[in-house]
Amino acid sequence: MVPTEAYVALSGVLFSIGAVGVLTRRSAIMIFLSVELMLNAANLALVAYAYHWAGTGALTGISGQTAVFIILSVAAAEVAIGLGILVAIFRNRASTDVNALAEVRL
Amino acid sequence: MTVPEGFIVWSVLAPALILFGFALLTLLLAVFQQDRGFLAGVALTGIAGAAVFAFHLLMEAQHGVAESGFGLRYLADAHASALTLVILLGTALAVLVGQGTLERMRLDHPEYFPLLLLSATGGVVMVSAGDLITLLLGLEILSLPVYVLAAWRSDLRQSQEAGLKYFLLGAFASALFIYGIALTYGAGGHFDYANLMAAFSASGFEANLVALLGGAFLLAGLGFKVALAPFHQWAPDVYTGAPTPVTTFMSVVVKTAAFGALLRIAATVFASLEPGVFGGLLPGVLVVLVGATLIVGNLGALLQPGVKRMLSYSAVAHAGYLGLAVLAAGDRGMAAAGFYLAAYTLMNAGVFAALTQVMDDDDRGDGIDRFAGLARSRPWLAAAMAVCLLSLAGIPPFAGFIGKVLVIQGAFGTGHGFLAALAILMSIVAVVYYARVVVAMYFREPSGAVRTQPSRSRPVGAAIAIAVIGTIVLGIAPGLWYTLLDRGQNLLVFVAAR
């Protein structure tokens, strides 16, 4: 059996890659995709720790999984707003203009 | 599986529920009723209703009956109720400013009011949250409407960029925060503060590094929201790009909610971490961030030509002063921050409200030239602006001064004298850039090139009046508010530790 620490370490790697994506990519949608990657890394860590706590006999193991469920809906809400902003910008401009605006320098 | 008895306590939710209910009401009414004044009235009624309940809870907390519900996942102690009141105050001021300016700025969308109320609901949840998941949800409910509002001006590229940038960095911050939740859960096995505290202070707790990393990520996530350097870079652009009424809301309510949450986490969960090998790392990081924020915010403000942008940087700088209170969160820092946030809400909302009267109809034109001679053309507006600016600069007898003394005393009490000295040094810099506006208003002749007749609006005037009177009253009789915070202090720790 793979120890939960390995999963957490993997999630750390994925999370860091996502963070680098946020900092280096320039188009809004790519930044947003990187954020989704970070969220998923966090979910992996949560599930791994849920397993850990269940395995140590603590009663709260399952609540980690439940938190993932809630974070999924948070992500969905964010996606709704984020894509809404992008589309709103798109609607107000000619389609060729979007790239210029969607490029956000951080 | 049944819900344990006494688990659900509706009364603690009252302020949030009322706000949410009125958000829905304004949303429905907006379909039939296009009259902005009416919608604003409904929104203000909701805010007042929520304030009544929050005040009741605050009074109960004074008498030792701090309520909580959902198994300590939602707290209505002095800290939560007091900051709820501050959030409601900021929201009410933003409603007034919006009502008075949105029509003029041709931004007259009726969704403004429900979105503000929804956002405020999120803020109330944040300051009352007793566990990290509730806090996260509050944070999101707070943030999403603000993203929308920041991008409100469909005709102004600046505003849309502000919205997009704010959203992207907000989402990034949320991701950091969520990862922090995951690590904290990994270290403590719980999401609620009470159990986390118990786990962290239990003997034999060894997962220090995981807990510290969790704390660092939570700090970074909330640091983005309150614009602590180096997570502040979005703030000047977004505050400047967003429509000014929205900036009013953003700069006070978002900051209050995020600081409220940060203070509580710092005072409970991470205060119980044993020093251990990496002890002092978390406060150390915070010290660096606060110092950097003070420097970046104040020097940044000094270099800005536009007043709105200067105020945006000044909002960053004030996050630094509040950061001092977070360092002393376990001590008297929470009460100090509660006072500072109230003062900051009044004076900052006041200054932005006054700014809307000086800027022109498409929400542009914040050059210092516009303020030239304002003392002659609009003496009361100029005086109000001057009071708010002086208060922001920390000059007595205004509320900002008392706030500053409180946080600086807290910093000394926890041994951060050096940081306090830095804060004071930076305050001198701050006087220079605030004084520039005052000097323009009172000394410079109006230049013919710019329009010198600022607009007049009754609701904005009301907001400014509330802000100025509040700033003066809190400066002269700070005990009115500080006592409520200070007396609730013990209960707060008691609630968290129970």
Next chain:
Amino acid sequence: MISLLLILLPLVTAVVLLFVRTPVAVRGIALVGALITFVTATLLPGSAGLLTPWIPGFGAYLALDPNYAGGILALVASLVMLPTALWASLRVEVNPNRFLSALFAMWGGLMGLFLARDLVLFYVFWEFTLLPSLAMLAGWGGTQRRQATLKYLLYAVAGSFAMLLSVAAIRPLSGAESYLFVDLLAASETLDVLTQTWLFAGFALAFAVKLPLFPVHHWLVDFHEQNHPSGAADVAGALYKVGGFGMFAWALPLLPEGAVQAAPWLLALGAFTAAYAAVIAARQHHLKRLLAYASLSHMGLVAVGLFGLHLAGLSGAMYLLAAQMVTTGGMFLISGMLHARRGSFDADSYGGLASSAPALAATTLLVLFASIGVPGLANFPGEFLALLGAFQASSAAGVLALVAVIAAGVYGVNLYQRLYQGPEPTPVVDLRPLEVVVLAPIVAGTLWLGLAPAPPLRAFQADASVTVRQVQQAAARAEPLAAFEAPAVTEALAAFEGAAVNEPLAAFEEVER
């Protein structure tokens, strides 16, 4: 209660004046407000103080004590403010209601400043008083007022914020119960030398700006030169030179070890300031600049008295502070009256006024002589005791300070000659009845402080003895920091131990006779 009333009355008057427009009403309200406030001030000695919590939990109190040294200063300041308000209501033409409002706000702030016995409250009044003085300069100043205001603001704020740091730090570091003077005094022993020195430095910076002392005095001259020609704002500014009072009332007794470390340096600075300013004053042609430098010179003497850390010097410094309020204030009022006649502040454009305006000349002579320290008039007792203290601390500083006193004689007499003697270009009107009314309190104050110095001096001495005791204990307790050597102070202490408490006073009374 009287103390609270004394603070609130001018503030209420100030607020009321903001809303009044008709000239008659403005004058009436100002006159009534000033009279009531002054009468309240005369009730001050011996009245009960005030002590109620202000910010509970933070340890700040609304603490006012009229029976401290500040009570006397408040009374004297009110005596000077009364004619100033009257004069301003006659002479300020543009927006007189707002000018008077600022003046009354300043009055209230000063009263609070002198009476406060809680450090936070003191600081609040300290800073609050800055605002009306800024407003008067900014709104009614001369052509260079913008620059003068900014300079004043920056100096004042930089100093004040340094003090704020010390104010905020002193309670948590010493573990005092509250910010009340008595609590801080009791807890101050727990602070070590280094902490005390740093805290003292914070106070000293603020007080040095407002004292003012040599390197940080630059704002003063511009401030006076640019203020409204009536001189009313200058009078308020002269009353606001409260750095010496802050030292006496707060910094020295609370931080005796820090004081012992810093005193020799500050003593030297004070003596230098006194001499330097007096010499410069002798070369000035602009009347207000001259008065500004003269006032600076007096403040140097105040510093000399204070930092001798000697009973006589300390009480003399306070006495000099009170006396110069009357004399400097009076001189600024007279300068305003001269300006009303000739429209100029150039001393050389005057001359020979004595023949056409004998009453004005006589009054000027009296106030000017008091100002330069002629025995029997207001400044003399204070100057004498301050010098006495200085000599006991360091004879070099004493000699330097003596130079200042002598130079004062030179520029004082010279000024009188330039204004009132010699050929007269055109005759001017003598004192008008209203001007007599304005100057009457000044003359009365000059004579009162000159002829009956003992009661106020005793009061000052009682308070100064607290400081002296603190300093003695500090010196006995601690080795000086290696970096700082304080031979002058050790000498001063040795000298003090030989002198009985009342000896300086006795010596002084002898001279009087």
Next chain:
Amino acid sequence: MVTFALLAAVSVVGALGVVLLRQPIHAALALVGTLLTLAVFFVTLQAHFLAAIQVIVYAGAIMVLFLFVIMLLNVEEQHAGARPWLRWLAYGVGVLAAAGLIVGALADPRQIPDPALARAALRGGNAGLIAEVLFVDFMLAFQLVGVLLLTAMVGAVALVQRPQPPSAGAISAEAREAGLKERRGRPGSPEVVEAGGR
């Protein structure tokens, strides 16, 4: 163990694809790959319900939305030439963060959990068990999720359902009609344009 290493490698490659691939479409598909490997991990960690959700909601619904928007907006990444130092700084921060997190995770001194116990406690992470926690412990959070989704809906609608940009928005229909008529009558007259603009 080998399976884990293999899948971990796949997920990291997918993640790198998100960050490095030029075409947004490719990057999005790389993310879908990573999400699917995560679903497999969820299964091995006794979270079957979440694995299903991950595939259906995340890799399915949310990513489809992303792809839709990418297609709709026809986004093409123009390569960032500016600020290479920021890029390197970001790489540095990323490597440091990854190293810190790996050390943090692996240096955790606590005992490795007992798989049998975990399996018994999690019972495969089935929906019923999650529901029990969700509707009791997380009841408040669950309600707040409802508020959040409503907020998102209102926000999205407010963003998209907006009156046309202000050049038209401020003019009432009649005024515009009148202005247009006038303009048609006297083409190019500046005063009329002014009047129409009010």
